[in-house]
Amino acid sequence: MIEVNVELKDRRYPIRIGSHILAESSSYAPLKCGDKVMIVSNPTVAKHYLTTVSDSLNRLGCKVSSVLIPDGEQYKTLDSLNLIFTALLQANHGRDTTIIALGGGVVGDVAGFAAASYQRGVRLLQIPTTLLSQVDSSVGGKTGVNHALGKNMIGAFYQPCAVIIDSASLDTLPKREVFAGLAEVIKYGAILDLAFFDWLEQHIDDLVSLQPQQLQYCIQRCCQLKADVVARDETEQGDRALLNLGHTFGHAIETHLGYGSWLHGEAVAVGMLMAADLSHLLGNLSRQDVFRLEKLLARANLPTVSPDGMSADDYLPLMMRDKKVLAGKLRLVLLQRLGQAYVTTNSDSELVRQAINHCSQFD
Amino acid sequence: MIEVNVELKDRRYPIRIGSHILAESSSYAPLKCGDKVMIVSNPTVAKHYLTTVSDSLNRLGCKVSSVLIPDGEQYKTLDSLNLIFTALLQANHGRDTTIIALGGGVVGDVAGFAAASYQRGVRLLQIPTTLLSQVDSSVGGKTGVNHALGKNMIGAFYQPCAVIIDSASLDTLPKREVFAGLAEVIKYGAILDLAFFDWLEQHIDDLVSLQPQQLQYCIQRCCQLKADVVARDETEQGDRALLNLGHTFGHAIETHLGYGSWLHGEAVAVGMLMAADLSHLLGNLSRQDVFRLEKLLARANLPTVSPDGMSADDYLPLMMRDKKVLAGKLRLVLLQRLGQAYVTTNSDSELVRQAINHCSQFD
Ligand SMILES: NC(=O)c1ccc[n+]([C@@H]2O[C@H](COP(=O)([O-])OP(=O)(O)OC[C@H]3O[C@@H](n4cnc5c(N)ncnc54)[C@H](O)[C@@H]3O)[C@@H](O)[C@H]2O)c1
Ligand SMILES: NC(=O)c1ccc[n+]([C@@H]2O[C@H](COP(=O)([O-])OP(=O)(O)OC[C@H]3O[C@@H](n4cnc5c(N)ncnc54)[C@H](O)[C@@H]3O)[C@@H](O)[C@H]2O)c1
Ligand SMILES: [Zn+2]
Ligand SMILES: [Zn+2]
Numbered sequence: 001m002i003e004v005n006v007e008l009k010d011r012r013y014p015i016r017i018g019s020h021i022l023a024e025s026s027s028y029a030p031l032k033c034g035d036k037v038m039i040v041s042n043p044t045v046a047k048h049y050l051t052t053v054s055d056s057l058n059r060l061g062c063k064v065s066s067v068l069i070p071d072g073e074q075y076k077t078l079d080s081l082n083l084i085f086t087a088l089l090q091a092n093h094g095r096d097t098t099i100i101a102l103g104g105g106v107v108g109d110v111a112g113f114a115a116a117s118y119q120r121g122v123r124l125l126q127i128p129t130t131l132l133s134q135v136d137s138s139v140g141g142k143t144g145v146n147h148a149l150g151k152n153m154i155g156a157f158y159q160p161c162a163v164i165i166d167s168a169s170l171d172t173l174p175k176r177e178v179f180a181g182l183a184e185v186i187k188y189g190a191i192l193d194l195a196f197f198d199w200l201e202q203h204i205d206d207l208v209s210l211q212p213q214q215l216q217y218c219i220q221r222c223c224q225l226k227a228d229v230v231a232r233d234e235t236e237q238g239d240r241a242l243l244n245l246g247h248t249f250g251h252a253i254e255t256h257l258g259y260g261s262w263l264h265g266e267a268v269a270v271g272m273l274m275a276a277d278l279s280h281l282l283g284n285l286s287r288q289d290v291f292r293l294e295k296l297l298a299r300a301n302l303p304t305v306s307p308d309g310m311s312a313d314d315y316l317p318l319m320m321r322d323k324k325v326l327a328g329k330l331r332l333v334l335l336q337r338l339g340q341a342y343v344t345t346n347s348d349s350e351l352v353r354q355a356i357n358h359c360s361q362f363d
Numbered sequence: 364m365i366e367v368n369v370e371l372k373d374r375r376y377p378i379r380i381g382s383h384i385l386a387e388s389s390s391y392a393p394l395k396c397g398d399k400v401m402i403v404s405n406p407t408v409a410k411h412y413l414t415t416v417s418d419s420l421n422r423l424g425c426k427v428s429s430v431l432i433p434d435g436e437q438y439k440t441l442d443s444l445n446l447i448f449t450a451l452l453q454a455n456h457g458r459d460t461t462i463i464a465l466g467g468g469v470v471g472d473v474a475g476f477a478a479a480s481y482q483r484g485v486r487l488l489q490i491p492t493t494l495l496s497q498v499d500s501s502v503g504g505k506t507g508v509n510h511a512l513g514k515n516m517i518g519a520f521y522q523p524c525a526v527i528i529d530s531a532s533l534d535t536l537p538k539r540e541v542f543a544g545l546a547e548v549i550k551y552g553a554i555l556d557l558a559f560f561d562w563l564e565q566h567i568d569d570l571v572s573l574q575p576q577q578l579q580y581c582i583q584r585c586c587q588l589k590a591d592v593v594a595r596d597e598t599e600q601g602d603r604a605l606l607n608l609g610h611t612f613g614h615a616i617e618t619h620l621g622y623g624s625w626l627h628g629e630a631v632a633v634g635m636l637m638a639a640d641l642s643h644l645l646g647n648l649s650r651q652d653v654f655r656l657e658k659l660l661a662r663a664n665l666p667t668v669s670p671d672g673m674s675a676d677d678y679l680p681l682m683m684r685d686k687k688v689l690a691g692k693l694r695l696v697l698l699q700r701l702g703q704a705y706v707t708t709n710s711d712s713e714l715v716r717q718a719i720n721h722c723s724q725f726d
Binding site: 078090154 | 441448484511517
């Protein structure tokens with residue numbers, strides 16, 4: 001078991017990474033005998049892991065309850081949140097309870113916000129079970145739900161007391177979800193760490209086939225990179241925005257197609273290529289480095305061209321509605337070079353169109 | 364205009380108190396020209412004050428939207444919260460918006476929680492319009508909504524950027540609500556400030572008849588006392604619990620009668636007497652001081668005996684369900700003497716019964 005720490009002074013917390021660690025009671029510190037816990041999961045994940053987690057906690061001497069919310073992004077709502085509150089109140093959970101999020105990013109975000117707001121805040125423990133949630137959403141304290149009029153519009157910054165990552169839980173994850181998670185993995189290399197990008201080029205096939213050793217190293221490296229960014233900028237006033245490479249383009253794709261068609265990571269993959277292409281047009285990234293990124297994404301079985309029939313005209317208005325638009329100015333993350341990103345608010349919209357077109361089928 | 368400050372380091376904020384100050388644009392700092400604001404109110408309060416507030420803000424150059432939630436404690440819900448989010452999204456409010464809570468404690472608590480959670484936190488300004496909200500709920504950052512299974516079970520600690528208290532807004536408030544607010548005023552004297560208690564004994568009639576000068580002094584003193592407690596203990600780990608004098612008994616009354624029958628302040632009035640009586644039984648408060656408290660409450664037109672037909676047997680189980688029960692131990696606020704309170708977790712339940720009985724009709 002490896003440990004990475006998120007250094008937030010009095011709210012410092014560990015991320016524990018290992019294979020089959022959900023079956024070991026010792027993984028669950030600071031939980032201890034006598035603690036009351038509420039596991040929040042969904043039917044898909046519960047089927048595979050709820051018994052394992054409950055058993056470990058029971059052996060530790062915890063009093064365990066659980067509640068399932070329906071599976072799917074469309075259930076990341078205030079209604080699901082309320083389901084959790086009802087379960088907590090029915091089982092008489094007080095301020096001293098701990099909420100455990102067992103699942104992907106959806107469960108993590110909803111359960112995290114429940115922990116932030118139940119009785120104005122109870123302890124939270126994250127057990128992410130998708131690659132995306134292991135390398136991204138479970139670390140850093142962003143929690144929340146969607147509103148009919150916008151994604152992630154309601155929420156809180158709320159840090160867990162620990163994150164437990166069992167890389168073996170990815171064995172049951174649909175392959176397409178694994179690939180989508182690899183998009184975020186590649187993102188870390190591209191924005192922050194050239195050496196890690198090099199490593200990914202050498203080991204991407206091992207990751208695609210879920211080799212335990214490589215997988216654990218990869219998760220550890222991503223968590224460390226995210227932990228460092230979060231420690232520097234908890235509430236996204238600055239540096240944390242770099243993590244949004246490809247996301248403004250990607251959100252346009254997700255919105256245009258309607259949620260559920262392309263996965264988030266798939267949209268981000270194409271979005272990163274657009275950002276890379278734009279960076280090249282601006283004279284930063286070399287043509288060759290754009291190509292390296294494209295090749296790595298393709299080897300991770302990710303799309304590298306815009307969805308059929310979606311044109312630059314479709315992108316721009318949707319991109320302007322992004323949360324990261326400040327005072328009407330499009331704010332984009334671009335690449336100085338591989339391993340170094342920056343934020344810009346003055347991007348020539350003609351160049352943005354060109355970059356989009358370069359990554360489109362007809363190009 | 365008087366100013367009291369809540370000293371929370373980098374989140375320090377002013378409470379401005381005066382008569383007819385809602386009509387003056389200068390009252391609304393830090394709001395300034397160009398700011399986008401969303402006023403949250405209810406139809407009852409909006410009828411009296413929405414135009415005044417909107418006009419002042421328009422003169423300042425703000426872009427003003429408003430949304431009304433239904434009037435009443437039964438609408439302090441996630442649904443009302445969602446109404447506010449919908450209005451914010453429909454009017455395209457971003458992270459740089461300010462939510463203004465214009466109303467009593469219900470509006471303040473719901474709008475406050477909306478500000479805490481909209482896009483993970485936007486600026487909040489409180490304009491309390493009931494005596495209770497002016498001396499209590501608008502200061503200190505507790506926000507939230509009720510759940511069908513429990514009051515105030517969902518929420519956040521979230522501080523406003525300013526509180527604006529127009530004592531003249533109490534002119535339209537139903538008298539019974541004024542009296543209920545006086546229960547909390549008397550509470551401050553009893554737990555924290557004997558000199559203020561003396562002052563209240565001299566001026567209670569002026570307060571009952573809403574004399575502007577005395578009213579403003581009274582609000583100022585209460586805000587100062589609450590601000591001091593909050594600065595010492597923002598998240599109720601210690602001292603802040605003293606503010607709950609009478610509340611555990613009071614909640615039992617509210618729950619037994621069903622919400623809407625007795626007002627919160629009325630239940631707290633009787634609850635404070637029970638706590639005072641128990642303090643006397645434990646050898647702390649003198650018989651005469653219990654009597655001073657009883658007399659002051661009666662002069663404020665507040666009830667001083669338990670509701671008809673409610674017995675000690677009704678109280679105890681309901682009191683045990685209070686949020687302040689820690690690990691099965693009843694936690695009560697009692698009086699050492701007038702002006703000094705303390706928290707105890709070992710109260711003999713026989714004495715608790717006696718105190719309840721002493722404050723019951725048949726006694
Ligand atoms: N909080 C943050 O910082 C942050 C960051 C990125 C994304 N997110 C959010 O995360 C969400 C996406 O997360 P996601 O990609 O994990 O999606 P997800 O939670 O919907 O999980 C994807 C699917 O995999 C299933 N699943 C999860 N673990 C499994 C396992 N081990 N075996 C089999 N099936 C499993 C889920 O039930 C679901 O059907 C979005 O709502 C996004 O907004 C949040
Ligand atoms: N956040 C805190 O720290 C805190 C502290 C104490 C109480 N509270 C909460 O406050 C709520 C009670 O607040 P409240 O007593 O102000 O009740 P309230 O908000 O329901 O107001 C009482 C009534 O007066 C009306 N009203 C308000 N201002 C008026 C005015 N100026 N003129 C005419 N009518 C007016 C309201 O519409 C309502 O009908 C409860 O939900 C309680 O939980 C919160
Ligand atoms: Zn992402
Ligand atoms: Zn009260």
